[in-house]
Amino acid sequence: MERNTLGIILSFVFIGVIIATSSFLQKRRLLDEEGSRKFIHIGVSNWWFILILFFDNVWLACIPPIVFILLNYASYKLNLIKAMERDKQTSLGTVYYPISLLILVIASFYLKMPYLGALGILIMGYGDGLAGYIGKKYGKRKLLHNKTVAGTTTMFLVSLFISYIVFANFASDFAIIGSVLVAVGAAFIELITPKGLDNITVPLGTSLIFYIITSIGGQPIFISFIIGFAISELVAIAAYFRKSLSGSGVIAATIIGTAIYVFAGLVTWTSLILFFISSSVITQFKKANKAKLSTEYHKTSRNYKQVLASGLIPAILSLAYFITKSESILITTIASIAVSCADTWASEIGVLNKGATVSILTFKPIRKGESGGVSALGTIASIMGALMIAVVFVASFYPGTDKSWLFVIQTLFMITAIGALGSVIDSVLGASLQVKYIDNSTKAITEAKYSHDKQNHQKSGLSFMNNDMVNFVSSILSVIVALAIFVR
Template sequence: MGILLIRTVVSLALSLGIAARAYKHKSLNRSGAILGFVVMAIHIAAGYRFGALILVFFFTSSKLTKLGQEKKMTIDEDFKEGGQRNWVQVLANSGIATVLVVILATITRGEDKCLDTKNSALMTGLIGGVVGHYACCNGDTWSSEIGMLSKGQPRLITTFKPVKKGTNGAVTIEGLLAAAAAGLVIGLAYTFVGLFTTECASDVAWKQLLVIPIAAVAGLCGSVIDSLLGATLQFSGYCSLRKKVVSKKAPTVKKISGVDILDNNGVNAVSILLTTLLTSAFCLYIF
């Protein structure tokens, strides 16, 4: 069997096992597990490095979501047991990258390539976009989950005024540091797996290590962009009846910030798109 066929078989078996386990442990609901199986299989079949990125994002974010979930239930209006995600959330966090890895697999026929604009600017831009995509996703999740549990006072990113935990667009020092660390982990995963799957020319081999700091910056930037969008284009208000921050207007809700244009999935999708484009452009410049 060819390399691509072998990887496809591996991807189907591995993705099915992971999706079934995630459904059992309530990390994904039924629709989320079905779509999660599809996108994981596509990523792994397209390249082991891409599979590593989505798996690192999924496993680390799932673990952090479940951490301190009793406290999070009192803060986050939409928090579900186990941090259960549905198909919309899976799509928002993987849709753009899935399109990019399909394009890459078509161009390279499933062969891992190095970041090198001299060889292929298109390929370099696409790979950089995938890295930026998951650095943003991981950074936003780590920032939110750790920020909710931190003892620091959240501040609205647009005004720096103290706000209640759970307010869209609120940031903490711990959360921002977590976002950078989350991006760093994505960069490390990409680079480590690449050591076994790619052979780069000597003049560009050392440059591949730059993915690590680039991903760390992308994780932080993605979280900041998400917070800016959340503070301005997503409504936040305090409900005197439920005693928590909510994202829908009601007679018992006093506005904190933002306007009701985007929901949480919309904010995630836009921040991911912007971070993907910025990281792609930066990789074209660096490599």
């Protein structure tokens, strides 16, 4: 019998045995419902060994995954294979699994790297499978998407073990650092991916990380990535333990910090970290007093949305600088960080203003801490925040260059001005478009959609334009102004 044909037959027999065994163990009450699902999840990942041993034709190798995409979808809709489905199943995780198999089969054959798919599929099978089971059984401390510290730790350790075996056999030069990076990536991806999509993101993401490491490992950009990731992760973890970042915020901050370091260098990364550290410090400054003035100041930990609102634009601009090597783009990147710093300082310090706080549109007095309000202290704070970023940049970047003092001073002034302008734009958007609600209990104006587990009544603004969106839009508008000024 031809090897590929035998491989197809063995594939169906193998999967059938896995499902039948799981059903038998569940009926004998040796496995509960979740244990049965994880048994299948882990067992099916070993199909990759059949692929390696029996298939040399990519299209014939695609037949088993395609069949199981259709079969699993039918089971999802009709609950055909009870050992594989959850009660009240809401995700297509069992369908995404063979889709990942199909994609990695094609990629592995095309790249002539069968171990590429093996790494991704085995990490998904064993890592994600064991992480889910242990997380549900023993996990108590929640991180994100109802996932736990115990589950995420399991994902990291299992991924580390599998990655090391693959690297040691096929890319031994990167065995240690490569396996650590893949394991961290696997844990991050699994943590942030919701509703069964990790059956796609984990195998494809870890395989991609492996491919990148083996393709560019040893090159300068790879070294920059290692350094950027390490220092960004250390800062983010420290912030997490100081409750300045949530679990999702750690992930987003690490990604943003790494990207900015790799694409725009240490000076830009330092400016970003200075903004973050200074903002975290002033957020804690007289926190109790701020909380009495406005409920918006009760929260301290920044989540991924808040991190992206202030960090995504600088990261994109850093990539643009990496591609173009344009100094104007670099200055614009710094200006975008100055905008975020100016706005944060204005909000966190301005709320402590002893004088009146007025609407930036009507100049009528409003409650301290309400979006769209401005004060003398807040305005001064915004200028100082932007100036700090500008000073650090010009003091770090221009010494030793041929730039004149006049150019340096002009750059310092323009970065500061754009940062302060961004804070003004933020206030205008906050007063005009940001959504505001009436608290269902206190009847006070609030930015919170829910209070005391009840939805508040919308008073004004656009429903999607929350504070994070206002920060993001004001950053974009400020960058447009900066590009118009700096880019010739």
